[in-house]
Amino acid sequence: MSPAPSPARRTGRPRSPEADRAILEATRAALVELGWGKLTMGDVAARAGVAKTTLYRRWASKNELVVDAVAALFDEQLELPDLGSLQADIEGVVLRFAALLERPETKTALMAVVAESTRDDALRVRIRGAIVDRQKRLVLLGRERAQERGELPYEEDPSAAARTADLIFDVIAGAVVHRTLVSAERVDCEWARGFAALLIGGLRA
Amino acid sequence: MSPAPSPARRTGRPRSPEADRAILEATRAALVELGWGKLTMGDVAARAGVAKTTLYRRWASKNELVVDAVAALFDEQLELPDLGSLQADIEGVVLRFAALLERPETKTALMAVVAESTRDDALRVRIRGAIVDRQKRLVLLGRERAQERGELPYEEDPSAAARTADLIFDVIAGAVVHRTLVSAERVDCEWARGFAALLIGGLRA
Amino acid sequence: MSPAPSPARRTGRPRSPEADRAILEATRAALVELGWGKLTMGDVAARAGVAKTTLYRRWASKNELVVDAVAALFDEQLELPDLGSLQADIEGVVLRFAALLERPETKTALMAVVAESTRDDALRVRIRGAIVDRQKRLVLLGRERAQERGELPYEEDPSAAARTADLIFDVIAGAVVHRTLVSAERVDCEWARGFAALLIGGLRA
Amino acid sequence: MSPAPSPARRTGRPRSPEADRAILEATRAALVELGWGKLTMGDVAARAGVAKTTLYRRWASKNELVVDAVAALFDEQLELPDLGSLQADIEGVVLRFAALLERPETKTALMAVVAESTRDDALRVRIRGAIVDRQKRLVLLGRERAQERGELPYEEDPSAAARTADLIFDVIAGAVVHRTLVSAERVDCEWARGFAALLIGGLRA
DNA sequence: ACTTAACCGAGACGGTACGTCCCGTCTTCCG
DNA sequence: CGGAAGACGGGACGTACCGTCTCGGTTAAGT
Numbered sequence: 001m002s003p004a005p006s007p008a009r010r011t012g013r014p015r016s017p018e019a020d021r022a023i024l025e026a027t028r029a030a031l032v033e034l035g036w037g038k039l040t041m042g043d044v045a046a047r048a049g050v051a052k053t054t055l056y057r058r059w060a061s062k063n064e065l066v067v068d069a070v071a072a073l074f075d076e077q078l079e080l081p082d083l084g085s086l087q088a089d090i091e092g093v094v095l096r097f098a099a100l101l102e103r104p105e106t107k108t109a110l111m112a113v114v115a116e117s118t119r120d121d122a123l124r125v126r127i128r129g130a131i132v133d134r135q136k137r138l139v140l141l142g143r144e145r146a147q148e149r150g151e152l153p154y155e156e157d158p159s160a161a162a163r164t165a166d167l168i169f170d171v172i173a174g175a176v177v178h179r180t181l182v183s184a185e186r187v188d189c190e191w192a193r194g195f196a197a198l199l200i201g202g203l204r205a
Numbered sequence: 206m207s208p209a210p211s212p213a214r215r216t217g218r219p220r221s222p223e224a225d226r227a228i229l230e231a232t233r234a235a236l237v238e239l240g241w242g243k244l245t246m247g248d249v250a251a252r253a254g255v256a257k258t259t260l261y262r263r264w265a266s267k268n269e270l271v272v273d274a275v276a277a278l279f280d281e282q283l284e285l286p287d288l289g290s291l292q293a294d295i296e297g298v299v300l301r302f303a304a305l306l307e308r309p310e311t312k313t314a315l316m317a318v319v320a321e322s323t324r325d326d327a328l329r330v331r332i333r334g335a336i337v338d339r340q341k342r343l344v345l346l347g348r349e350r351a352q353e354r355g356e357l358p359y360e361e362d363p364s365a366a367a368r369t370a371d372l373i374f375d376v377i378a379g380a381v382v383h384r385t386l387v388s389a390e391r392v393d394c395e396w397a398r399g400f401a402a403l404l405i406g407g408l409r410a
Numbered sequence: 411m412s413p414a415p416s417p418a419r420r421t422g423r424p425r426s427p428e429a430d431r432a433i434l435e436a437t438r439a440a441l442v443e444l445g446w447g448k449l450t451m452g453d454v455a456a457r458a459g460v461a462k463t464t465l466y467r468r469w470a471s472k473n474e475l476v477v478d479a480v481a482a483l484f485d486e487q488l489e490l491p492d493l494g495s496l497q498a499d500i501e502g503v504v505l506r507f508a509a510l511l512e513r514p515e516t517k518t519a520l521m522a523v524v525a526e527s528t529r530d531d532a533l534r535v536r537i538r539g540a541i542v543d544r545q546k547r548l549v550l551l552g553r554e555r556a557q558e559r560g561e562l563p564y565e566e567d568p569s570a571a572a573r574t575a576d577l578i579f580d581v582i583a584g585a586v587v588h589r590t591l592v593s594a595e596r597v598d599c600e601w602a603r604g605f606a607a608l609l610i611g612g613l614r615a
Numbered sequence: 616m617s618p619a620p621s622p623a624r625r626t627g628r629p630r631s632p633e634a635d636r637a638i639l640e641a642t643r644a645a646l647v648e649l650g651w652g653k654l655t656m657g658d659v660a661a662r663a664g665v666a667k668t669t670l671y672r673r674w675a676s677k678n679e680l681v682v683d684a685v686a687a688l689f690d691e692q693l694e695l696p697d698l699g700s701l702q703a704d705i706e707g708v709v710l711r712f713a714a715l716l717e718r719p720e721t722k723t724a725l726m727a728v729v730a731e732s733t734r735d736d737a738l739r740v741r742i743r744g745a746i747v748d749r750q751k752r753l754v755l756l757g758r759e760r761a762q763e764r765g766e767l768p769y770e771e772d773p774s775a776a777a778r779t780a781d782l783i784f785d786v787i788a789g790a791v792v793h794r795t796l797v798s799a800e801r802v803d804c805e806w807a808r809g810f811a812a813l814l815i816g817g818l819r820a
Numbered sequence: 821a822c823t824t825a826a827c828c829g830a831g832a833c834g835g836t837a838c839g840t841c842c843c844g845t846c847t848t849c850c851g
Numbered sequence: 852c853g854g855a856a857g858a859c860g861g862g863a864c865g866t867a868c869c870g871t872c873t874c875g876g877t878t879a880a881g882t
Contacts, residue, residue, distance in 0.1 A: 178379030205406025611820025
């Protein structure tokens with residue numbers, strides 16, 4: 001999170017923390033407006049009212065800057081209010097996730113960092129920690145509730161349970177992302193209902 | 206399929222199909238060697254033994270060229286041999302798709318163009334036409350076979366059938382992509398078996 | 411003048427003389443509008459309603475085409491009406507020449523071919539024959555009239571007479587061209603009067 | 616004199632005067648070696664050991680660069696040493712100017728930019744500023760000397776004096792240029808003597 | 821209050837790739 | 852076979868950013 005890898009200093013003028021803030025904000029704005037590919041360091045500097053040199057003193061490359069700027073967007077976690085049934089819970093999380101993905105800044109930012117992570121292992125690890133794993137608990141929570149309601153059986157083998165949770169997570173997140181960004185069609189209530197029905201059918205079998 | 210967006214022409218020297226072929230091949234080679242970021246139009250032209258102008262006559266941008274170049278890989282790889290049962294067919298296509306996504310050039314190129322398409326509608330349309338819609342036929346084919354085998358019931362309402370096919374497609378493709386690129390874990394036989402079982406369970410319900 | 415250096419032909423479709431005319435006219439129009447530097451073969455072809463191939467069948471290069479196109483402009487000769495005195499005759503020819511140089515097509519064309527002739531000896535010879543030498547007779551005619559009027563003495567030595575005529579020609583033409591194109595100021599009656607006075611003073615001395 | 620049309624600046628890294636020098640020198644060298652037509656900005660930049668962008672920061676086009684590069688030659692070559700008499704001074708400057716025009720790079724470059732300037736006012740202004748007006752001082756200097764020697768009378772009216780100086784300048788420069796480039800004959804001592812005699816005769820009258 | 825060292829803005833620098841324009845040549849089809 | 856159309860290989864163009872490097876000027880900590 002801290003942008004500056006600079007060594008311990010004692011004397012001289014300290015770096016302006018105002019600049020850090022302005023730069024990250026400008027980066028997010030530029031990302032939404034221009035996309036990853038058209039985003040330029042010079043443009044970010046100009047938006048932030050800062051010299052290009054100041055950017056390069058703090059971040060070594062465009063990638064590092066953008067990842068830092070984007071990380072904050074995913075700090076808010078998805079909630080999972082208890083809607084009374086497994087079907088309703090799944091529909092709810094699907095619709096919430098889809099709403100998040102339809103906001104241009106999250107959509108662009110997510111795809112940008114995922115795309116970049118195919119070439120950058122450190123980035124992939126960072127994404128897993130910051131984004132993916134944090135949402136996986138929703139699956140665990142939803143299963144627990146369904147089991148308490150008697151909608152799903154308890155799984156004895158803990159490793160099998162973990163494997164199933166991973167599978168469900170990939171299926172839910174993957175289907176929503178794919179429909180939204182690749183098929184480029186809206187995730188509406190009807191689609192959510194059909195998807196939830198399919199998934200619950202599979203889980204019961 | 207045809208790379209050129211040029212309108213129907215009748216007069217003048219026709220475009221060399223040899224050049225088309227050489228360019229797409231060169232693009233794939235460059236993609237593997239250099240990766241998305243270092244790939245340049247000039248380099249592709251040189252590898253193809255073709256002038257840069259010839260390239261720009263056919264593709265308006267690097268993105269569109271790469272989409273077409275990668276699309277061919279999907280066509281080659283994603284066949285659906287009849288493996289005797291719905292379970293086996295699903296496992297097969299999942300494993301083939303995952304193998305494709307684990308090749309660096311496909312993975313990188315696909316995610317890069319998808320990321321770019323979040324900001325470029327023309328590119329999104331091209332991706333749908335060149336890649337997505339073409340693979341949807343596998344879903345239709347698989348369902349048909351399963352119905353002939355008696356593994357799945359026939360759906361009377363054609364629009365409901367189409368909606369279901371779209372859903373299945375997003376679920377399959379999304380889950381594989383998400384596990385591979387976001388969760389960053391391997392799609393092995395075991396995962397494929399679990400996923401296929403889940404899906405078939407849902408379909409039967 | 412004949413554009414085509416093609417060998418004797420007997421068979422096949424004869425070349426369209428209409429095309430020759432249209433091409434030369436289009437070349438002149440393009441020269442005025444665009445200047446030598448911006449004139450392109452493709453543009454000339456398009457203006458003439460002709461294929462680029464047709465141009466190249468008749469002229470080997472841009473230079474040859476433009477020189478042929480321009481030559482016609484200088485076919486009209488300057489006249490030298492007898493205005494009653496040497497002073498008036500000189501003023502008259504200066505003003506007529508200046509008027510010719512202020513027309514954009516002649517100005518551009520003349521400078522273009524002169525500039526090109528600094529690199530092309532054949533072109534220089536052609537310009538001398540077609541343009542320069544033809545105007546030199548005006549100097550001879552003016553001197554003759556002045557001698558008959560008694561304004562200038564007769565020169566006995568014919569070679570000295572020729573040398574003087576050449577000198578006068580370079581001085582008159584050079585001064586007008588330089589003022590018009592290099593100093594870029596107008597040749598008006600006042601300038602012509604001053605110039606004629608200077609020249610006559612020199613001739614009498 | 617200064618190549619850069621950039622406005623007065625105070626901040627930022629100043630432009631390297633070394634680069635200016637190297638570029639102009641490289642331009643002259645390329646002009647001699649390759650001629651006007653084959654001279655390319657990229658080649659000049661490479662010779663000067665400079666990036667192409669550095670070149671474009673200072674000169675907007677090939678024409679303007681060449682004007683400035685050639686202008687320096689005029690400054691070097693066109694001195695006016697006091698040769699003791701008006702006749703000798705005129706002969707001297709005529710012969711020096713002619714020698715300059717017989718060097719291929721000067722001849723070609725000068726005519727090319729003048730030809731181009733018939734269609735480009737900005738270029739014409741630059742030529743006047745960089746070349747023409749700077750040489751006009753020779754006329755003023757020569758007249759002053761002749762007046763001090765008592766060879767020419769003093770002119771009271773300053774505007775008439777300026778008009779005369781302009782006239783003399785056009786006559787001298789025009790005659791030499793015309794004889795050299797249009798008539799395409801050598802300016803030798805004999806011609807210079809005849810021309811100087813003619814001019815002095817006119818001035819005294 | 822005075823150094824002094826690191827900061828800051830501005831912008832020039834050497835580079836790389838871009839996408840465009842035009843060249844002069846070459847197919848192809850039509851009349 | 853001439854001609855219109857237009858694709859071809861090639862070369863230069865002028866632009867946009869990159870990441871680095873001076874500049875002159877500012878600002879705070881340590882004396």
